[in-house]
Amino acid sequence: xxxxxxxxxxxxxxxxxxxxxxxxxxxxxxxxxxxxxxxxxxxxxxxxxxxxxxxxxxxxxxxxxxxxxxxxxxxxxxxxxxxxxxxxxxxxxxxxxxxxxxxxxxxxxxxxxxxxxxxxxxxxxxxxxxxxxxxxxxxxxxxxxxxxxxxxxxxxxxxxxxxxxxxxxxxxxxxxxxxxxxxxxxxxxxxxxxxxxxxxxxxxxxxxxxxxxxxxxxxxxxxxxxxxxxxxxx
Amino acid sequence: xxxxxxxxxxxxxxxxxxxxxxxxxxxxxxxxxxxxxxxxxxxxxxxxxxxxxxxxxxxxxxxxxxxxxxxxxxxxxxxxxxxxxxxxxxxxxxxxxxxxxxxxxxxxxxxxxxxxxxxxxxxxxxxxxxxxxxxxxxxxxxxxxxxxxxxxxxxxxxxxxxxxxxxxxxxxxxxxxxxxxxxxxxxxxxxxxxxxxxxxxxxxxxxxxxxxxxxxxxxxxxxxxxxxxxxxxx
DNA sequence: CCCGCGGCTGAACACGCGTTTAACATACTG
DNA sequence: CAGTATGTTAAACGCGTGTTCAGCCGCGGG
Numbered sequence: 262x263x264x265x266x267x268x269x270x271x272x273x274x275x276x277x278x279x280x281x282x283x284x285x286x287x288x289x290x291x292x293x294x295x296x297x298x299x300x301x302x303x304x305x306x307x308x309x310x311x312x313x314x315x316x317x318x319x320x321x322x323x324x325x326x327x328x329x330x331x332x333x334x335x336x337x338x339x340x341x342x343x344x345x346x347x348x349x350x351x352x353x354x355x356x357x358x359x360x361x362x363x364x365x366x367x368x369x370x371x372x373x374x375x376x377x378x379x380x381x382x383x384x385x386x387x388x389x390x391x392x393x394x395x396x397x398x399x400x401x402x403x404x405x406x407x408x409x410x411x412x413x414x415x416x417x418x419x420x421x422x423x424x425x426x427x428x429x430x431x432x433x434x435x436x437x438x439x440x441x442x443x444x445x446x447x448x449x450x451x452x453x454x455x456x457x458x459x460x461x462x463x464x465x466x467x468x469x470x471x472x473x474x475x476x477x478x479x480x481x482x483x484x485x486x487x488x489x490x491x492x493x494x495x
Numbered sequence: 496x497x498x499x500x501x502x503x504x505x506x507x508x509x510x511x512x513x514x515x516x517x518x519x520x521x522x523x524x525x526x527x528x529x530x531x532x533x534x535x536x537x538x539x540x541x542x543x544x545x546x547x548x549x550x551x552x553x554x555x556x557x558x559x560x561x562x563x564x565x566x567x568x569x570x571x572x573x574x575x576x577x578x579x580x581x582x583x584x585x586x587x588x589x590x591x592x593x594x595x596x597x598x599x600x601x602x603x604x605x606x607x608x609x610x611x612x613x614x615x616x617x618x619x620x621x622x623x624x625x626x627x628x629x630x631x632x633x634x635x636x637x638x639x640x641x642x643x644x645x646x647x648x649x650x651x652x653x654x655x656x657x658x659x660x661x662x663x664x665x666x667x668x669x670x671x672x673x674x675x676x677x678x679x680x681x682x683x684x685x686x687x688x689x690x691x692x693x694x695x696x697x698x699x700x701x702x703x704x705x706x707x708x709x710x711x712x713x714x715x716x717x718x719x720x721x722x723x724x725x726x727x728x729x
Numbered sequence: 730c731c732c733g734c735g736g737c738t739g740a741a742c743a744c745g746c747g748t749t750t751a752a753c754a755t756a757c758t759g
Numbered sequence: 760c761a762g763t764a765t766g767t768t769a770a771a772c773g774c775g776t777g778t779t780c781a782g783c784c785g786c787g788g789g
Contacts, residue, residue, distance in 0.1 A: 301747095310768050311768095384661075384665060403700060405699070419658045423654065424654060430610030430660075454646060458641060462702070465639070466637060533775080533776065535775095543738090547738075550738095554778080
C-alpha cells in the first residue's frame with residue numbers, strides 16, 4: 262500500500278493512487294446508477310481495467326464496503342464541521358445543497374434503495390440524529406413536545422428518506438447527469454412550502470381522531486422505541 | 496386464444512387456463528421479490544415451464560405489462576366497490592388491510608421501486624385521488640384548507656408511498672413469507688400514532704418559519720401543479 | 730385411421746456480468 | 760545486472776438470466 266518514499270501519511274498518499282481514483286469513481290457511479298452499476302463501467306470511469314478493481318479491493322462487494330466506510334467517514338467529518346459551526350440540524354437536507362456533499366447524500370439514498378443490513382443501521386443512525394435535533398428544537402421552544410419522541414423522530418426520518426427514495430425512482434433523469442445538487446434543489450423546492458404548512462398548522466381541524474386513537478390503544482411510549490418505519494394513513 | 500366451445504366469455508375462460516395461473520403467480524412473485532424475479536421462478540410457481548410463459552406473453556416485459564394492466568383493473572374494481580359503499584378514502588392504506596388486495600398494494604409499491612414510466616403515471620394517479628379525498632375532508636370540516644391543494648396532496652402522497660418503499664427495503668423479511676397483510680399491519684402500527692399527532696397538532700410551535708418562507712418566495716399556487724415529489728427538510 | 734394444430738416442454742443459445750488467470754511493465758533491492 | 764515485488768492489463772471462465780428451437784403429446788376433424 263505504500264512504496265513511494267514521500268513523507269505524506271499513508272492515508273494522504275493513497276488519495277493520489279489509482280485505488281483512490283477507483284473509490285472516487287465508484288462512489289460517483291454508484292450514486293448515479295445504483296449499486297447494480299457494472300464493475301467495468303466504474304473501471305472505465307476511473308480510467309483503469311476492471312481487473313485492477315478486484316485486484317485492489319478483492320471483489321465488488323468489498324469495493325462497496327470500502328465506499329460505504331469512506332462515505333460514512335466523510336459524513337462524520339461534515340457533521341463535525343457543521344456542529345462546530347453551531348449550525349446543528351439534520352444533515353441530509355443541508356448536505357444535499359452543499360456542492361461537495363451532495364454525491365454523498367445521494368450515495369446514502371442508494372444505500373437505502375438497495376436495502377440490507379447497512380440500510381437498517383444507517384436509518385437508526387439518522388433517527389438518533391433526528392431525536393437529538395428535535396430535542397434541541399424543543400428546548401429552544403421551536404418544536405412542540407411529543408407523546409413519543411422516538412416514534413416521532415422515526416416518522417419524520419422515514420418520511421424524509423422515503424420521499425428521497427421516491428423522487429429517485431420518479432425522476433431518475435435528475436441523477437443521470439452528474440448534477441446531484443439539482444436533485445436536492447428540486448426536492449426541497451417542491452416540498453418545503455407544503456411541509457412548512459403541515460408542520461405549522463397540522464392537517465386536521467380537531468384533535469378528535471387523535472384522542473380517540475389514544476383512547477383506543479393503551480400507553481404510547483415508555484422509554485425505548487420498538488417499531489421502525491413510517492407511512493401515515495394518507 | 497379460444498378453442499373450447501363453452502359459452503363463457505373469452506376473458507372469463509382464460510381465468511382457468513395456465514395463462515391465468517402464470518399471471519397470478521407472476522403478480523405474487525413480483526410483489527414478493529420485485530421485478531428482478533427470474534422468469535423460471537415464476538414458471539415454477541405456476542407449475543409450468545419457463546418457455547410457456549414467453550409462449551403466452553411474448554417476453555418478460557410483456558408479462559409485466561399484462562400484470563400491470565390486470566392489477567390496475569383489480570384496483571379500479573376495488574375503488575368502485577369501496578366508493579359505492581360510501582367508504583371513500585385513500586385506498587393504499589385500506590387496501591393493505593384487506594386480505595385480498597394486499598398483494599396488489601405491494602405490487603404497486605414494487606412498481607414505484609422499479610421506477611420508470613408506469614411509476615410516474617401511477618403516482619399522478621394517486622395524487623389526484625388524494626386531492627379529491629382531501630377536498631372531501633375539507634368540505635366535511637375534518638381537514639384544514641391549504642394554500643396549495645395539489646402541493647399538499649403531492650407531499651402527503653409522497654410521504655406515504657415513500658414510507659412504504661422505505662419499509663420495504665428496511666424490512667424485506669416481512670415480504671419474504673407470503674404475508675402481505677403483516678407488512679401493512681406493521682407499517683400502520685408504527686406510524687399511526689405519531690402521524691395522527693403530527694396531523695392534529697403540527698410540529699412547530701409558531702407560524703414564524705412558514706410566514707417567513709411565504710414572504711421570501713412569491714405566490715404559492717395558481718391553478719395546476721408543477722413540481723412533483725416530496726421530502727420535508729427534517 | 731391419421732393428420733394437423735395448439736398447449737407445452739427440455740435443451741440449447743446469447744449475453745452481461747463478476748471473477749480468475751497468466752502475462753507484461755516498471756521500479757526498487759541486493 | 761539479476762531478482763523480485765508491485766501495478767496493471769487482456770483474455771478467458773463460470774454463472775445466471777431471457778430467449779429461441781425442435782420436438783412431444785393429446786385431441787378434434789377429414
